[in-house]
Amino acid sequence: MKNIFCVLLISMVTPVLAQTKLEKAITNLENNYEQEKVYLLTDKSQYAAGDKIWFKSFVFDGYNRSALSTTLFVELYNSDKKLIDWKTVLLTNGEGSGDFQLKEDLPEQVYFVRAYTPYMTNFNEDFQIVKTLPVYNPNSTESLVIAKNSDWSAKVFPEGGTFINGMPTKFAVRLSASSSLPENWTGKIIDVQNPKTPVTTFKSFDKNVASFTVTPASGKKYQAVIQDNNGKSQTIDLPQAADSGLNVEVHSSKEGIKYTLKGVNLKQQLQGYKIVGLINNHLAYRANINHLTNEASSLIPTKISNGANGVLQLAIFDEQDNLVAQRLCFIKPGDLKIEKAEIIAQSLKQTPRSFNSIDLSPESYFKNYTVVVSEDDGTSTPEEENILSGLWLTGDFTSKIDSPAQYFSKNANSEALDALLISENWKRFDWNSVLSGTAPVIKTQSQQYLSYRVKPIKNNALLINSDVNLVLQLGKNQPAFNQFKTDQNGYVYLNNLNNDEPVNVSLFVNSENKESSTDNLFVTVEPLVNPSEFKGNFPGTKYTLVKAAKNKTLPPAISRAINTQKNYKKTEGNDIQIQEVALVGKKKDPKEELDKQLSTGMFSSVNSTVFDFVNEDQHASGYTNILDWLQGKAAGLTFQRNNSGVNVPYIRGQQAKLYLDEVLTDGSMISALPVSNIAMVKIIKGSGLIGDAVAIYTMKGNMKSKSNEKEAPKNNSAIIKGYDKPSEFPIEMIDDDALEKIENDTRETLYWNPNLFDSDYVPPRIKFFNNDSAKQYKVLIISFDEDDHLLYDQQILK
Secondary structure (H helix, E strand, C coil), rough: CCCCCCCCCEEECCCCCCCCHHHHHHHHHHHCCCCCCEEEEEEECCCCCCCCEEEEEEEEEEEEEEECCCCCEEEECCCCCCCCEEEEEECCEEEEEEEEEEECCCCEEEEEEECCHHHHHHHHHHHHEEEEEECCCCCEEEEEEECCCCCEEEEEEEEEHEEEEECCCEEEEEEEEECCCCCEEEEEEEECCEEEEEEEEEECCCCCCCECCCCCCCCCEEEEEEECCCCCEEEEEECCCCCEEEEEEECCCCCEEEEEEEEEEEECCCCCCCCEEEEEEEEEEEECCCCCCCCEEEEEEEHCCCCEEEEEEEECCCCEEEEEEEEEECCCCCCCCCCCEEEEEEEEECCCCCCEEEEEECCCCCCCEEEEEEEEECCCCCCCCHHHHHHHHHCCCCCCCHHHHHCCCCCCCCCHHHHHCCCCCCCCCCCCHHHCCCCCCCCCCCCCCCCEEEEEECCCCCCCEEEEEEEECCCCCCCEEEEEEEECCCEEEEEEECCCCCCCCCCCCCCCCCCCCCCCCEEEEECCCCCCCCCCCCCCCCCEEEECCCCCCCCCHHHHHHHHHHHHHHHHHHHHHHHHHHCCCCCCCHHHHHHHHHHHHHCCCCCCCECCCCCCCCCCCCCCHHHHHHHHCCCCCEECCCCCEEEEEECCCCCCEEEEEEEEECCHHHCCCCHHHHHEEEEEEECCEEEEEEEECCCCCCCCCHHHHEEEEEEECEEEECCCCCEEEEEECCCCCCCCCCCCCCCCEEEEEEEEEECCCCCCCCECCCCHHHHHHCEEEEEECCCCCCEEEEEECC
């Protein structure tokens, strides 16, 4: 992990040798409370049944991309918590991507996407991201509508958590609701004994928060009366003011964070108090007060975070290391450290289906981009959440925040963000638990990639402390022979596998019978990196389901999405017709075509014998070694066993060379190759280029052994699925050769690339085709450099 902050210590005491309770707690935090959070970007905010959801995930450890995890689980649920689909996503430098294909008959309702790393399951489930996505279906009997009325509630929070007689205290007022919040609201503070005359009034900054300042008088009781724009009101009690304690005031600016502490009726005043500043559970600032005083203030400079933005947690402890006050504040709220994309050229046209391009600078420190280009029709509303709010706010707070992206927009109100943080607590740990020495139990360790436990069985018995052979084949690649020794429980472990194609695991054991069957062998593969059950509840949404009207109306964006699906079906139909036309022609010999496909010129010979396993049933399924099967199959070909018991081919009494996919090999490699993976065997006699040879070729592409078509899968094999490979995003609707014209291209997302590279040879270029209506384009670009500096740029281009 890269630390983005330095530790600033201010001390007015003589250091002591023994660690205090607080110092031990800070060490506990540093060593045991590393945690991750996820931001999930989708190409759209709403979908039609039958759409594909494209997503890009960013996993952070604090404010840096995480190096803890290489695996992310992304799950799609319906409103009843039924798991619809899930993906295992490979993370590279904390980033990964994927997609969900929605079924056309998916009922119209709100769906939820949950994302988390295995390491995150060690901590509170509430910190796992759950993203809300409405999905519409014109054939559903119910319709999604936005709820108009909201049953909201309000709470008040004194700054620092203390309210003391005679001390001016800033309060935050926070509204919450299961669905939507009122657009605006106002309030007043009253003295219960004199309710007709307000002590002060306030107005909401946004839907979430407001703030006010009040100075309590001894013996008085205060209430807040809040009323929304629809006339609904609620009255809540302010906490009873205390006669003694600590008052905290905090102000954040470009220069740093200034805090002022004032003690009231404290026995030793502020002597012995400690101020601790944490960023992401790591110590960034500490100051001790060692003299008698009732007031202390200081400026925490921005160098504690190296000028980066983020949330600072201030905690104040008394002389006995008891927590007495705490406050969250944002570092440099009016000066966000965000880089912008350097666009060096662009060619944008308004002509339907025209080719467009945007060139980024090849000399930038940023080399890998996430890019989304959508049509902007001028009616889009401000985004509710983005990577800025996910990184700096919602990833660390479990309470629902309405439109969190607003706090980091161009015209953001820093006072509103400060009030929001007054109303929040840092819940990634509990100070009392940490002070007592409690540490989280890490049941799921962070590990590289995926791991599996293999259990080989022979004759219904575990093979304990035994030598076994596993043949691993990635996709259609050449199989690899591996020797393992099982442990005392009979297991073999395959660790740190990074594959997005299936891996076939086949079990073989040494046997004296050269033609022994594998029917007495059985193998199972158990993944050790697994998704976890979702035990929580989905967040409330602003949507509700009502009975659909006879003439059901859909949002314009959904109608366009449905039309786009129809267009894709037309283009897919065109592709099938083109393929069918291409297949019409001269009938060819399948064995001859297979030989041409697999053999190169050096291995072409008129004096050869070819055994075709793809188009012909060679009845070789009972053999574990293709060389055993070849015995007696070709005139002049014989085999002799060497000192290692491996078959060596001879043609007319002379030793022949042995090739696997035209690479020179030996009999030990061939003996580990499953017969089911062989596509062709060629016996070459007296070729001028290679002489006498036996050439063995493995399956390629979608080839399948004819011998295995009617066979049941062997028990000695199992499949490892691995990571889910992202689909390729289609950048255009049709091409010039389409057989059926698309009347109206209505794509909303014109370009989606979660991994646009800047290489030495190809500068980063965003290339996309226009739809039939776009006149201007919403372009989103996200990137991180090697030091995890953030580039975030969203703009409208014409």
